[in-house]
Amino acid sequence: MQTFRFRKTFGAELLADEQTVFTLWAPSSDEVFLEIEGMAAQKMRSDGQGHFSLKAACGAGARYLFRVSGGQSVPDPASRSQPEGVLGPSVVTDPDAYQWQCPEWQGRPWNEAVIYELHAGLLGGYSGISQRLDELASLGITAIELMPINSFGGTRNWGYDGVLPYTPAAPYGSPDELKSLIDAAHARGLMVILDVVYNHFGPEGNFLPVYADAFFDHEKNSTWGTGIAFDKPEVAKFFIENVLYWLMEYRFDGVRIDAVSAISDHTWFGALRERVKATVEPGRHVHLILENENNDAGLLRDGFTAQWNDDGHNALHVLLTGEHEGYYKMFSKDPTQDLARVLAEGFVYQGQFNPYSGKNRGMASGDLPATKFILFLQNHDQTGNRALGERLLALAKPEAVKAAYALLLLSPMIPMIFMGEEWGCLTPFYFFCDFHGELAEQVREGRRKEFSQFAAFQDKKNRNRIPDPNALETFEASRPERAARETETGTTWLALTRQLLTLRREWIVPYLHNVQSAGVHVLGVGALYARWRLDAGKILTIFMNFSENQYDILETYHLIYESSENRRVGLLPPFSLVACMEDVA
Structure with a gap:
């Protein structure tokens, strides 16, 4: 069987004959030792520019850490496997061990995309998702998009607090189980897209500041934390190779890059696109998707596949619910006209003043085809970032939501639905994580403070209704209620989804x-x-x-x-x- 491996510049790369090459960029350390379980620590060679390397006599399964200046032992920032979590040792893996069942898969053209966003943990990990693939394919879904799966602190998280970008989170399954999920999806004609986060690291398990402070740009902090120095060649390469790693070694069909507006060095995007083009096999469809508050249409013109259209969602949400607080204020003046602009030109904000941020936002987008924009009524952000995680059907008239759902699935924009939306799910989707001690308290109180500006939560008693993100029950309460599929409402929504996606496939997709x-x-x-x-x-x-x-x-x-x-x-x-x-x- 054909196997795939992407040889990274960073981390542990298995060679033949039980040999592994280890590489670490640690410019803040004078010396680095490799600690392999059961062996004496070995001093790594330095090139004098912050790069440390060593070939060691160990093979797949070896557990290891790097000991940096100050005596702290840290996991590999490019680790392929962390079975004990982000605070435990890294494990050498053999990327060629998995035998692919669909090695000839070439992906699907973008015009055929109907995206289903999901959270791996809530659906039972990689094996749980695999059990849902037949029903999704039969509905007319053509791509599943996984919220970030890179390793994070604790056992549950949205994924945006990840700290090891190359490591699939152990609570969802092993690396080979992830490959098996992707294989199974491809066997059913489904693309698999991965949400990746390159704009910040989570608060627990990020040891990079200890040995590679140059990885960060302290003058370009974002909402999510210390800025990342993409202008440093090692940093730029670390993240470019991460995209290639997921596309090549795991055979993902694309990535969705989170919060692009927080990545200040735009030359990185051009370099990424060129490396992907040069690396991916001829004829294979892979898709580079953006989430970008800046509405940077230039990146879409330059060859990025598409962008999440938050403007489209926001205009529709205001029309359906009448809400006008927070960022919905940007669309409250004339949401009908805003929606008209979305349908005609893609973005609402194309350079005009944004009253929410106090800055001009966006650039002209009217020349771009509709397929450059991903439209949605719900997603993890727009649902989970609500204080009580309400689904759209809990906020608007069902008949209005039904009409908007038809627009979503029949418009020439690329549609995306959120897990459970296909059966009219009412289960809330909360913000959740698994921190402890002082950090847990900071997250809990920060979450409640965030909503204190909203009328419904200015009273402390009401703010205390906001679920504790760290509580296990908050996570469990976010699982889409499968039993609702069998109700009259559930079967009606499923029938509608199937009907609309059949119409899309037959009448619209061939001409997009x-x-x-x-x-x-x-x-x-x-x-x-x-x-x-x-x-x-x-x-x-x-x-x-x-x-x-x-x-x-x-x-x-x-x-x-x-x-x-x-x-x-x-x-x-x-x-x-x-x-x-x-x-x-």
Whole structure:
């Protein structure tokens, strides 16, 4: 069977004949010793530039630590395996040991993407996710996206507090079990995308400041902590190789890079794109996805696959719920017009002043095809960063959510749904972690302080209703309730999901190679229709009404979907959506 390995510059690389080469960049240390379990410590060779290396007589399964200046023993920052967690020893692994069952998999073109975001721990780890793949594929999902799986402190976490970017978190399963999940997904035609975090490290288990303070840029701190010095060649290479490692050794079909706005050195993105292009096999589809508060359309023009469209979510959320606190204030003035701009041009904010941040935000995006934008109604951020983790169906009229769901799955933008959304899940999704002692108290109180500016939580008694992120019950309460799939509501939503994704596959996906807006027209508050030019002379028109009013609409050709069973010809009822496809000369 074909095997895959990406030879990293950093960490432990297994050679033949029970030999392993160890490499560590430790510019803050004068000397470094390699400690292999059962063997005497060995001094590593220095090149005088902060790089330490040594070839040692050990093979797969050897446990090791690096002892740096000051006598502290630390795990490998590029460790492939940490079975005892981020505070334990690293383990030498043989990347060639796993026998791939789908080595010829080439991925899928981006226009076919229908993304399902999930949290590995809540779905039972890698083996638990594997058990869900058949049902997801049968619904019409074509890609699963894993929230970050890099190792973190404790046994449960969203993943954004990770400290070892190369190490799959042990609570979810072994490295080979992760490969088996990816293999199983590919066997069912599903892509697998990984969320990666390069803008900060978590608060527990990050030893880099001890021996590599130059890894950080203390003048460019972000919301999440000390800035990272991407302008340093070793740092830039560390993260570029991390992307290549996941794409090549684990065969992920793409990565979603978290909080791109916190990465200040933009030359890194060009270098990443070039290395990926030069490394990935010809003909294989891999996708580089961004989450970027800056709405940097330039990165999308330069070849990055797509960006999460927070503007689209926010405009729809305000229309559906009427909420206007926090960052929703940015979209509260005229959410209908904001949605119109999203559907026509991608971003709402294209350089204008942002009252929430007090700065100008974004750049022009109207020339970009709709497939450069990933649209969603819910995700881990927009649900879990609420104080009480409410799902959208708990906040808005179900019939309005149904119309928005149809827009999500039928628009030319790439749709993403959040685990459980396909059956109308009402289980909250909370922020959770597993810290202890003073750190746990800081996280708990910080979470409550964060929401003190909101009207509902200005009273201390109400703030105490916010679940403790560190409590095991907070994690358990976030598991999507599977039993709800079998209820009348659950089966109705599943049928709707299957119907809409079937329509998308048959009517829309084949014509998504060069999509451009053909105009958007506002009918009234909460109501509008949008048109797109697709391939082969197709025109897709979607009429949508998220209000309680009724509107006249133009007669169109070839109706492919309508959400209202009682729609009268020429009328758009409250909380409804109508989609039509035309052939034009």
